[in-house]
Amino acid sequence: MAARSFTIGLDFGTGSVRAVVVDCANGHVLGTSVFDFPTGVGGVIVDAHDPHLARQNPADYLAGMRATVPKALAAAAALDPGFMNNRVIGIGTDTTGSTPIPVDARMQALALDPKWTQNLAAHAWLWKDHTGADEAAAITAIAGEFAPEYLAVLGGTYSSEWFWSKIWRCLKVAPDVFDAADSWVELADYIPAVLAGVRTPADIRRGVCAAGHKAMYSPDWGGLPSEAFLTRLDPKLAALRGRLFDKAWSSDRPAGTLSPEWAAAFGLLEGIPIAMGAFDAHYGAVGAGITTGTLVKIIGTSTCDIAIAPATAAAPIVSGICGTVNGSVMPGYYGVEAGQSAVGDLLRWWVEVVCGGDEAMHAALSTEAARLAPGQSGLVALDWNNGNRTILVDPRLTGLIIGQTLHTTRAEIYRALIEATAFGARAIIERLNANGVTVERVVSCGGIAEKNPLFMQIYADVLGYPMLLAGSPQTPALGASIAAAVAAGAKAGGYDDFESAQQQMTQLADTRYLPNADARRVYDDLYGLYRELHDTFGGVDGARADFPTLMKRLLVIREHAIGDHTS
C-alpha cells in the first residue's frame, strides 16, 4: 500500500477564510478551521456615505491563514492517526474576485504600510465594490468602439466589479494610492505569491482564471489590453501595464513553492507546491466534479454558474455570459462563467431587511411557502435587486414584484422571490444551450442548496432538470485541495491531471430533487410572463405586443392554481 498523502485547501470567502485538510485518496476532509475577518462589518469595510463601496483589509487574509492552517492540521491529526504533517504534499487556494490589491515594489499590500492603512483605496477592492460603475461604462464604450474582441468573450459588457474598473476608479479618486502602487494583484494571485515568499510583483505567477475573466487577458491579443487601448482610458493605466504581467497560467502549473517562513508558521515541509490561485466558484466547480455537459451552480448570496467545453474546438461565444476563458477552470477546457447577482441575498433582503426576521423566520416562511401550489400566489417577480449579471449584464436593473393583493402574504412573496431566481437560472441555461454549451446535468453546491429543499424543488420544477447536489459541503476548498494534489503530481502522491483527481476525490450527495410534471407546466407559463418582464425592462428587442395584459394573464394562472376558474 502506498504512503498516504494529503493536501490543504484554503478558501477565502467574503467574510472568512476556511482551511481544510483533505485525504488525496478519497477527498475526505479530515480537519477544518474557519477564521472570521475582523475588520469592518462581517469582514467588509463599508462607507456610510457610499453604498457601492466594499473593501477588505489584507492583514485579515494573513492573520486568517496563520490562524486556520495549524488548527486544521491539528484537527486532522486528532481525527486520523494516519495523518502526519509531513505527508501534506501541496496547498491550493481559492478566493473571491475580482478583488484587486495595490502592492508596493516589495510585494507588500499597501494597506499593511502604516502610511496607507487609513486610506480605504489602499485596501483590497472586494468583488462587490461597485464604485467603478462610471469607469466600467466607459471601458465598455471604448472597447466597443476600438477593441470589441476584448469584450466578446466576457459577454459584451465590462463590469464595475472587475479589475480595470476598480484600478481606474482608484486612479481618479485616490491618485496618491495609485501612484504609490508598484503593481496591482488579484487576491487569487496574491495569496499564492505570499505563501511562496515572492518579493517583487514582477515575480508573481498569475492565474488565467482572474486574468482572463476580469482583466481582459488573452493570448489571442498578446496578453493584457494594449497600451494604445489603455491610453484611451488614461495614460497612467497604460504605464501601469508594464508593471502588471505578460503571461497568465492555467491551474496545472504551480504558482510557486511554500516559503521557509510560511512552512514554519504552518508546521509543514518547505518547498511543497502551491497550486495556481483561482476564484472560489471555479475551484468550487472542480470540487463539485464538473465535466463537459455539467453545469455547476454555486448557490450562495449570489449564484455562480460554471460550465466547461473542450478546448479542442473554437471558444464558444455566448452573449451575455460573464466569460469564456481557456484553462480558467481546468487545463484543456474553456471555462464558461455565468451568474446571478442576488440569490441568497434576495431572500435575506426580504426576510431580514424588510420583514425584520432572523433564521427562524427563514425557516417559517420556507415551511409556509412550501404549502403553496405553483402559481397560487398570483405573483411574479424579477430577481434584479442587485442588477442582472447574466444574461443582460446590467448592474443598474432593479427589482420588481407584480400581482399583489391586500391578502398577499410575506410567505407568498418569499416564494415568488425564490421562483424569480429560478427563472433567472432558466434564462441562463437556455442561453447556454442555444450557444453550443449544452447542459446535460445540473449539480448544485453551497449553503442554500444543502439547507433549503423548497428552493431546490422549485429549481427542479422551473429548470426541468433533476437537481443534483455535490457531495462536499465545501466544494471550493475541496477543489483547491484537488488543484494542490494535481500541482504535486502522481509521483508525490497526488495526481497528474484534474480528471483523475476528481474521479477519486469528488462525489455526488444521495439527495436529489426531481422535476414534478404538473408544477413544470405551471412554471412554463409563469416563466413566459417572467420573460416578458425580463425582456421588456431588460431592453431586449421584440418584447411581446400583449405585454400590457400581463397582470390579467397572471390572474388566470393563479385561478387555475387554486382551482377557481370563475370568480
Next chain:
Amino acid sequence: MAARSFTIGLDFGTGSVRAVVVDCANGHVLGTSVFDFPTGVGGVIVDAHDPHLARQNPADYLAGMRATVPKALAAAAALDPGFMNNRVIGIGTDTTGSTPIPVDARMQALALDPKWTQNLAAHAWLWKDHTGADEAAAITAIAGEFAPEYLAVLGGTYSSEWFWSKIWRCLKVAPDVFDAADSWVELADYIPAVLAGVRTPADIRRGVCAAGHKAMYSPDWGGLPSEAFLTRLDPKLAALRGRLFDKAWSSDRPAGTLSPEWAAAFGLLEGIPIAMGAFDAHYGAVGAGITTGTLVKIIGTSTCDIAIAPATAAAPIVSGICGTVNGSVMPGYYGVEAGQSAVGDLLRWWVEVVCGGDEAMHAALSTEAARLAPGQSGLVALDWNNGNRTILVDPRLTGLIIGQTLHTTRAEIYRALIEATAFGARAIIERLNANGVTVERVVSCGGIAEKNPLFMQIYADVLGYPMLLAGSPQTPALGASIAAAVAAGAKAGGYDDFESAQQQMTQLADTRYLPNADARRVYDDLYGLYRELHDTFGGVDGARADFPTLMKRLLVIREHAIGDHTS
C-alpha cells in the same frame, strides 16, 4: 335670542354606528356614542371559503341605534345645560353602500326572521362584498350592448359592489332567499324607513344617492333599468323591478317622520323629520363644507372623492368616474363620485400583513419615511392591490412595486405605497379637471388625514394643491345632522337650504399642508413614471414607446434625489 335647536346624526360605518348630537347654530358636537357591531369579525360576517364575501347582520343596526342615541343625548345634556331632548328638531342618517338588504312584505329584514337568520344571503350585502363579480361583468357587457346610457354616468363599468350585481348573485346562489324577499332596500334607505315606522316596502321613500350611484336609476330613462333590460339579465329581476321603486328623492325631502315607537326608545318627540338617507361619503362631503370647485376626499381604508357641479347645465360626463347623479350630494347639484379602492388598506397590508407590525410600527415607519427625500428610494408602485376603482374601473388589476435593491427598506416601501395612492389621487383630479369638473381646492377628512402628516404632505406635493382639513373629525355624522337641520327647515330652528346650513355648521381645521416646490418637481417626474405603468398595465392606449427604459429613468430620479449624479 331664538330658542336653541339640535339635530342628531347617525353614521353607519363598516364596523360600528356612531350617534352625534349637534348644535344647529354652529355645528358643534355636544354628545357622541359609538356602538361596535357584535356580529362577525369587526362587524362583518365573513366566509373562510370565499374571501369575496362580506355580509352584515341587520339586527346590529337596530341594536346600535337603540344603544347610541340615548347615550349621545345624555352626554349632550351633561355637557350643555342648555340642551334639551325636546329641542331636537330632526334626525339624519348616513350609511355604507351599496349595501342592499332583502326585506319581507312587512318591511322586516329577512335576516331578522328566525327562518332565514342562518342564511348568509338573507343578511345585508355589505359594500365590500365582491361575490357578484361575474354578474357585474355580465351587466357591464349587456348594458354596453343594449343600454350604454345606463353606464355612461357611472364611469362605463358596473361594479361587483353594486346593487344589481348583488341581487342577481343572490338569485343565482340562494334562489330561496331571492324568492322570499318582497323587495330589496339599500341600508341608506332602510334606516330612515325603520325610524319612520314604514310597514311595507312600497312605502319606503328612497334616496337618489344610492339609487343613482348604484342601481342605475335616473329620471332620464324613467327610473330603474327597464324591464326589457332586466329580462336580459334574468326574468326574475324584471319581475322584482315593480316591487322596488319608481322614484328616488334628493336630500331636501325628508324620508319620513319619527315613529312613536322609536321616539319612545330615544326619548325624543315623535313626528320630527327624518332626513333622506345617503352614503357616508356624500353626507361626509356636506359635513366637510363641499361647494362647487371643492373636491372632498374622505380618506380611510379606501378613499372616496366627492365633487359637485351646478345642475343648471348638462350633467358632466367623466369617463372612469364612479358616478354623476343629480341631487345625490345636495339638491341643485350633480354629485360626482370617484374613489380609490385601497388607501389605508394598502398601508395596513404592508405594515400588518407583510411586516407583521401594529400601530407602533405604522408610527415608526411614518417617522422613518418622513426622513426620505422624494425620489430617494428609487421606488415607484401602483396602488392596485384591491384593483382600480377610478379611473380605470377594473377590480382585477393588481399591485406592482418596481425599483427595489438589496438595501430597500420597509420604510421606503411604506412611503412608496403612500406616494402610489397620491399618484392615483392625482390621476383622478386630472381626469375631473379635463372634463369640466374643475378642482379649485381639496378638503380632506377621515382618520388618515387627521393623523398622518407625512401622508398629507406627500399628497400636497404630489397633487400640487394645499391639503385642507375638514374641521370636524366626524364629517359624515355632521353632514347627516346638517341634512336633518335642512329637513326640519328654518321655521323649526333649522335651515331652508344646505348652503346656509353648511355656512353655519361647518368649518375648516387650522392645520393645512402646502405644496413644496422642490418636492413637486420630483413628484412630477415620478408621476410620469407612475402614469406609464398605470397606462401600460391598465391597458390605456398610447403607452409610451420608451416604457422599457423606465427602471433606468427611475434611477436617474433617485440619483438626483440623493445628490449623487455620478455613481
